[in-house]
Amino acid sequence: MLGFVVRRLILVIPSLAGLLVLTFFLIRVVPADPAAALAGENATPAQIAEIRHQYGFDQPLLVQFGVYLAQVARLDFGESAYSRRPVSVDIKQRLPATLELTLAALIFATALGIPLGTLAAVYHNRWPDTVLRILSVGGVAIAAFWFAIELQLVFAMDLGWLPLRGRLSPGLAPPALVTGFYLIDSLITGRLDAFGDALRHLILPAFTLSLGGLATITRFTRAGVLDTLQKDFVTYERAQGFPAGPLIWKFVLRNSVVAAITQIGLLFGGLIAGAVVVETIFDWPGIGFYTVQAILTADTKVMLAITLLIGVIYAIVNILVDVVNGLIDPRLREND
Amino acid sequence: MLILVKFAKDKPAVLGAAIVLAVVAMAILAPLIAPYPGDVAASHLLQRLKPPSPEHPFGTDNLGRDILSRVILGARGALMIALLVVGISMAIGVPLGLIAGYQQGWLSQTIMRVTDIFLAVPQLILALALAQLMGPSLESAMLALTLTYWPFFTRIVYAETRRLAAALFIDALQCIGAGAPRILFLHILPNAISPIIVRATIGMGFTILVAAVLGFLGMGATPPDPDWGLAIAESRQYLPEAWWFSTFPGLAIFLTVLGFNLLGDGLRDIVDPRLRRSR
Amino acid sequence: MTADPLLEVKNLRLSVRTDEGVAQILDHVELTVARGQITGVVGESGCGKSTLARAVLGIFPKAARIESGEIRFEGQDLLALSDADMTRLVRGRRIGFIPQDPYLALNPVFKIGAQLLAAMRWHAAQPTSEAARRAELVGLLRRVQLPEPEAVLERYPHQFSGGQRQRLLIAGALAARPALLIADEPTTALDVTTQLEILKLLQALTQEFGVSMVFVTHDFGVVAELCDVTTVMYAGQTVETGPTGAVLAAPRHPYTQALIACHPDRAAALIGIPGQVPSPLAPPPGCRFAPRCPTAADVCRRRRSRLVADAPAHGVNCRLADERLAARQAGVDA
Numbered sequence: 001m002l003g004f005v006v007r008r009l010i011l012v013i014p015s016l017a018g019l020l021v022l023t024f025f026l027i028r029v030v031p032a033d034p035a036a037a038l039a040g041e042n043a044t045p046a047q048i049a050e051i052r053h054q055y056g057f058d059q060p061l062l063v064q065f066g067v068y069l070a071q072v073a074r075l076d077f078g079e080s081a082y083s084r085r086p087v088s089v090d091i092k093q094r095l096p097a098t099l100e101l102t103l104a105a106l107i108f109a110t111a112l113g114i115p116l117g118t119l120a121a122v123y124h125n126r127w128p129d130t131v132l133r134i135l136s137v138g139g140v141a142i143a144a145f146w147f148a149i150e151l152q153l154v155f156a157m158d159l160g161w162l163p164l165r166g167r168l169s170p171g172l173a174p175p176a177l178v179t180g181f182y183l184i185d186s187l188i189t190g191r192l193d194a195f196g197d198a199l200r201h202l203i204l205p206a207f208t209l210s211l212g213g214l215a216t217i218t219r220f221t222r223a224g225v226l227d228t229l230q231k232d233f234v235t236y237e238r239a240q241g242f243p244a245g246p247l248i249w250k251f252v253l254r255n256s257v258v259a260a261i262t263q264i265g266l267l268f269g270g271l272i273a274g275a276v277v278v279e280t281i282f283d284w285p286g287i288g289f290y291t292v293q294a295i296l297t298a299d300t301k302v303m304l305a306i307t308l309l310i311g312v313i314y315a316i317v318n319i320l321v322d323v324v325n326g327l328i329d330p331r332l333r334e335n336d
Numbered sequence: 337m338l339i340l341v342k343f344a345k346d347k348p349a350v351l352g353a354a355i356v357l358a359v360v361a362m363a364i365l366a367p368l369i370a371p372y373p374g375d376v377a378a379s380h381l382l383q384r385l386k387p388p389s390p391e392h393p394f395g396t397d398n399l400g401r402d403i404l405s406r407v408i409l410g411a412r413g414a415l416m417i418a419l420l421v422v423g424i425s426m427a428i429g430v431p432l433g434l435i436a437g438y439q440q441g442w443l444s445q446t447i448m449r450v451t452d453i454f455l456a457v458p459q460l461i462l463a464l465a466l467a468q469l470m471g472p473s474l475e476s477a478m479l480a481l482t483l484t485y486w487p488f489f490t491r492i493v494y495a496e497t498r499r500l501a502a503a504l505f506i507d508a509l510q511c512i513g514a515g516a517p518r519i520l521f522l523h524i525l526p527n528a529i530s531p532i533i534v535r536a537t538i539g540m541g542f543t544i545l546v547a548a549v550l551g552f553l554g555m556g557a558t559p560p561d562p563d564w565g566l567a568i569a570e571s572r573q574y575l576p577e578a579w580w581f582s583t584f585p586g587l588a589i590f591l592t593v594l595g596f597n598l599l600g601d602g603l604r605d606i607v608d609p610r611l612r613r614s615r
Numbered sequence: 616m617t618a619d620p621l622l623e624v625k626n627l628r629l630s631v632r633t634d635e636g637v638a639q640i641l642d643h644v645e646l647t648v649a650r651g652q653i654t655g656v657v658g659e660s661g662c663g664k665s666t667l668a669r670a671v672l673g674i675f676p677k678a679a680r681i682e683s684g685e686i687r688f689e690g691q692d693l694l695a696l697s698d699a700d701m702t703r704l705v706r707g708r709r710i711g712f713i714p715q716d717p718y719l720a721l722n723p724v725f726k727i728g729a730q731l732l733a734a735m736r737w738h739a740a741q742p743t744s745e746a747a748r749r750a751e752l753v754g755l756l757r758r759v760q761l762p763e764p765e766a767v768l769e770r771y772p773h774q775f776s777g778g779q780r781q782r783l784l785i786a787g788a789l790a791a792r793p794a795l796l797i798a799d800e801p802t803t804a805l806d807v808t809t810q811l812e813i814l815k816l817l818q819a820l821t822q823e824f825g826v827s828m829v830f831v832t833h834d835f836g837v838v839a840e841l842c843d844v845t846t847v848m849y850a851g852q853t854v855e856t857g858p859t860g861a862v863l864a865a866p867r868h869p870y871t872q873a874l875i876a877c878h879p880d881r882a883a884a885l886i887g888i889p890g891q892v893p894s895p896l897a898p899p900p901g902c903r904f905a906p907r908c909p910t911a912a913d914v915c916r917r918r919r920s921r922l923v924a925d926a927p928a929h930g931v932n933c934r935l936a937d938e939r940l941a942a943r944q945a946g947v948d949a
Contacts, residue, residue: 134348137601141593143545145552146568146586149575153583157576232719239674239714240734240787241707244699254724273458277549292553295464329724330771 001326008322012315019311023304024068043081077305082297087305091287095309096180097167098279098286102271104206109213110264114257116214117221121256122248124226132218139215144274148208148281155204163201165283172197205282209274213267220263224256231255258325258332265321269314342606349602355595363411370405377560385578395580398570403580406562407588413563414592417474418543421481422536428482429489430532434520436490437497448494451487459484459546467555477556481543488535496528530607534600541596548589564589619690621795621827622648622671627684629663629670631895638895640666640679642851642903643920645930646829648795648844653821653828655842655859657835661892663851664831665715668797671829672710673701689794708738711788711826713798717780717805721772728752728768731787738791755786758823759816778809785816789824796821796828802837814841835878839863847871850893850903852920857929867931869908902933910935 043051059067071077077087120132156164167182168174175186175194182198185191228234229252237247275288287306294302326332343349367373383400386392394403436447463480470476500506501524509519550556551565559566564585571581629641641663648654656664669675671686673693686693693705706712714720722730728749735748749768756764759782772780781801788796798817802810818841821828830842838845838859846856847868855868866872873888875881890907893899899906905915914934922930923940930936 130348134598137348137597138590138594141541141545141590141597143548143552143565143568143586143589143593145549145565146582146589149568149572149582150586153576153579232714232716233722235674236712236714236720236784237722238702239669239672239706239712241702241705241738242734243702243737246733251722251725251730255722269458273460276460277553280553291461292464295461296468298468331723331773 004326005319005323008319012319015315016311019308020069020072021065023307024065072308078301080294080302081299082293082302087302090290090302091305091309093180094285094287094290097284098272098275098288100181100183101202101205101209101278101284101286102268102275104202105209105213105271106264106268108206109210109217109267113214113217114221114253114260117218117260118225118248118253118256120218120222121225121229129222132222136215136219136222139211139218142211144208144211145277145281147211148204148278151204151208152281162204165281167198167201167284168194169197169201205278205284208281209271209278212274213264213271216263216267217260220260221256224259225252228252228255254328258329261325261328262321265317268317269310272310272313339606343602346602346605348598349605352595352598352600352602355591356599359411359592359595360415362408363415366409366412370402370408372402372405373409375401375405376409376562385574385581387578388580394584395578397567397581398574398578403567403584406567407564407584410562410564410567410585410588411592413557413561414544414547414589415540417478417481417547418540421478421485421543421547422539424482425485425539426489426532426536429486430493430525432486433490433493434497434524437494438501438516438520438524447490451490451494454484455487455491460549463546463550463555464553467550472555472558474557474561477547477550480550481546485539485543488539489532492531492535493528496531497524500524500527530603534604534607537596537600537603541593541600544589544596545593620647620687621650621652621689622646622829623685623687624667624671625685625687627667627670627686628682629666629675629684630680630682631676632678632680633896636896639898640851640895641670642898643853644684644848644851645853645856645922646846647856648827648829650794650827651825652844653818653830653842654844654846655838656829656831656846656848657833657838658848659833659892661850661895662848663895664833664848665799667848668799668829668831671797672706672712673698707734707793708791709793709795711791711793711796713781713784713788713796713801715800715803717777717784717801720784721780723772726769726771727783731768731783731790734787735790740791752786752790755790756783758820759783759786761786777805778812781805781809781813782816785813785820789820789826792824793826796826798828798830800831800833803832803834810837817841835863835875836880847874850898851895852903852932853922854904854932855930856922857926861926861929867925867929867936868933869910869935870904 075088079085080087080090083090116132120129123129152164155162163169172194175182175191175198176189178185178188183195183202186194186198225248234247234252237251242251272288275284275286276292277288278284279286279288280292287309290302291306293299294306322332343353362369378401380396380400383392383396384398386396386400388395392402392404394407397403397406432447432451436444436451438444459481462484463477466476466480466483467473470479497520506519506523509523514523547556548563548565548568551563552569554566554569557563557566559570567585568582571578571585574581624644624646627641627644628639629644631638631640644663644667646654646656646667656667658664666675666679670681671688671693673696681694684694688705689709693701696705721727731752732745732748735752736743736745739748752768753764756767761767761779761782767783772783775783784801801817802813805813814837817828817830820826830838832838842859844856845859845862847854847862847866847870849870855862855866855871857867862871863875866875870888877886877888888907893903893906899916901916901918902908902911902920905911908915912934918934918937920932922932923936925931925936925939
């Protein structure tokens with residue numbers, strides 16, 4: 001198993017290397033005056049000259065690449081023209097919020113989607129299956145931003161059960177910073193009041209974000225289980241008197257989820273994009289909204305950093321998906 | 337005809353087809369069936385934010401315009417964007433897929449690498465970047481959507497072409513001297529039509545959805561267009577009192593996209609028996 | 616039979632709904648298995664032998680229906696039991712199953728130990744400890760001649776060969792000490808050498824564990840090697856049944872006779888039986904072999920399918936048998 005993980009890690013290196021080279025070219029080589037591009041629209045000639053020297057644009061290409069790599073290693077992406085703060089600080093502050101939201105959405109979608117998909121397959125072509133199939137298609141058809149607004153309308157404005165926006169109620173101090181995940185940090189530092197409040201704030205945004213994923217996971221699990229139910233070993237296990245419960249939920253399910261888990265990995269990317277909209281509507285202080293701002297203000301340094309960040313996140317998620325699938329299906333671990 | 341019978345048995349697919357037909361009819365007949373066709377542009381401030389009533393079944397918006405009419409009229413814009421985007425994506429993607437699948441050399445490889453790169457870009461991010469470069473407008477939104485959708489067509493056409501190019505009848509055609517364009521367009525393309533149609537149908541729904549998001553973010557349609565996404569954006573400040581303002585345009589988006597998705601799924605099931613086993 | 620038979624299938628009729636209509640797969644089928652006996656069910660592909668075997672366990676496709684008949688096992692009518700009761704009381708416990716394709720029958724994502732021990736836990740007659748079950752399973756694996764049984768428990772199915780997997784399946788079938796084994800062509804998917812090994816193993820194990828067996832196959836050679844009693848099937852009907860030696864050396868049904876005569880070991884040239892097996896969607900009335908039978912008569916088309924005792928312990932489903940029996944009765948009376 002360990003060998004498998006190491007092999008997967010090694011495979012990541014070429015993609016990340018490629019990403020670094022690509023971004024280097026985009027920033028340094030493509031613009032006519034890379035220093036000006038990095039400095040942003042309103043930079044003075046003095047600032048541009050400063051940057052030209054700092055980044056070594058007067059040096060040979062290879063040296064520049066070395067400088068670039070060193071900067072990336074130090075997590076030095078310069079300063080955001082918009083916020084006037086180091087990009088790495090901005091990202092460090094905002095990334096946990098997005099991750100907490102995305103992970104909550106993912107966990108919810110998986111925890112609900114896999115059982116629902118299994119039920120749809122077991123009740124194939126009967127009414128629970130038809131209902132779930134329409135709901136699945138519906139889930140993908142819902143515009144997240146509209147659904148978010150409707151949820152706010154009903155649960156925050158009309159019923160007042162859940163908060164309207166943000167990560168915490170205005171009067172409440174955030175828990176001490178350990179991971180940046182409010183839910184974890186508040187439990188670790190014993191702030192149960194913050195835990196409850198953060199959880200309530202998380203519900204609507206996470207639910208909105210989870211819809212598309214929930215629908216997709218349900219569909220893929222259903223397809224996987226239906227496929228597995230046709231297999232010979234299921235007939236054999238029935239003939240050997242395996243009780244229906246464990247037969248489906250243990251012995252059939254484990255064979256059926258590989259496709260769904262691969263989808264979960266792909267979903268993660270979609271969730272980051274979806275976070276843009278959800279963060280906008282719920283005033284969630286994450287990197288989704290930060291990215292939008294950067295693009296709209298042509299803040300190249302931020303865009304560069306975010307691109308690298310997303311590349312790394314994708315790589316990590318893909319590895320995790322492969323590892324989980326390898327754990328579930330031993331045949332996948334064998335030959336590489 | 338057997339296909340139609342099979343299709344008719346699939347209730348969700350029939351529902352999808354019905355919805356799509358209704359929306360198309362709505363779009364075509366919009367000026368005729370909308371109760372207040374002038375509300376595309378006119379405003380009646382005295383009627384601001386009135387709740388649903390017999391005169392205004394969906395209520396009125398912040399400028400007193402009838403929301404039912406604007407929803408009906410909005411169908412036009414939505415379908416037009418979707419048709420243009422999907423149509424142009426097909427026009428770009430299908431020929432590229434045919435070429436890439438038929439040739440074996442560097443051209444094929446280059447096309448597919450470029451396709452992969454475009455597939456990796458999230459649509460929304462590209463749309464926002466283009467909006468920044470070109471100024472937000474319907475044109476920039478459509479350009480962005482087209483640029484990110486054509487790879488889907490290329491992918492499936494490439495796969496089908498590769499599969500068919502290996503078939504014996506292609507060898508036979510080549511022996512009698514049929515030229516590549518003739519083979520591609522007269523023989524291979526007709527066989528690849530089905531997955532293309534499925535992808536196009538689902539693409540319609542998808543495009544309408546993303547166009548709505550762009551409209552909402554102010555990156556697509558501009559006022560006073562009766563764009564559904566734009567309407568929802570405008571409605572935000574009047575909530576929770578004017579709930580009808582955001583609810584009805586949103587339902588329109590939802591039902592339209594749902595219709596296209598159900599239809600696309602139904603088509604996929606009759607077209608590709610391999611996938612049918614998941615039914 | 617001095618003691619009650621262990622398994623008695625009587626007059627079983629089973630149909631399957633298909634897109635093209637209703638197929639009569641089994642027509643008044645009869646099967647009897649005495650305690651300690653190995654009964655072979657032999658016939659061409661599509662004759663219904665696998666369906667019969669699986670019907671005993673209550674395993675058949677969703678579109679299938681049992682129209683009439685009786686399956687008595689250990690004195691109980693299995694058709695009267697609910698699916699839940701069958702799962703709890705009979706399957707894997709009183710009746711063990713050995714499937715045809717060892718490459719597909721084991722669950723690929725679970726370790727051998729996990730799969731087999733789970734079944735043992737559910738079917739344990741009295742509460743047992745995990746350790747006791749493990750020990751017993753290891754002993755069983757040794758009995759089916761698998762080396763390093765402890766290690767076997769920790770491995771996955773794809774790490775074993777076809778013959779080894781079949782041994783695993785046999786161990787699994789015997790784990791709960793059932794009274795009857797149903798083997799559905801267990802050697803068909805294996806190469807000839809391995810086939811022989813598995814047959815010998817089955818023979819030894821049925822003796823040692825005192826378990827009866829229904830052995831489905833299309834191969835007369837296997838039947839000759841292994842089975843005490845042979846039941847021949849054709850197109851969903853049982854045509855002949857009797858002690859294997861008698862059926863093979865002196866078959867009394869026209870179909871069996873033709874089959875034996877055509878067997879490559881007996882026939883000088885490669886010949887076949889003229890005609891084709893009828894489709895279960897439109898079976899001939901009465902005796903389904905009549906259209907191809909050299910001795911067919913009008914009455915064959917009206918005769919209800921049933922086995923007639925034509926000789927001691929030898930049943931034949933044919934009008935000729937009726938006539939021979941009638942003649943003997945007349946001779947006795949006279």
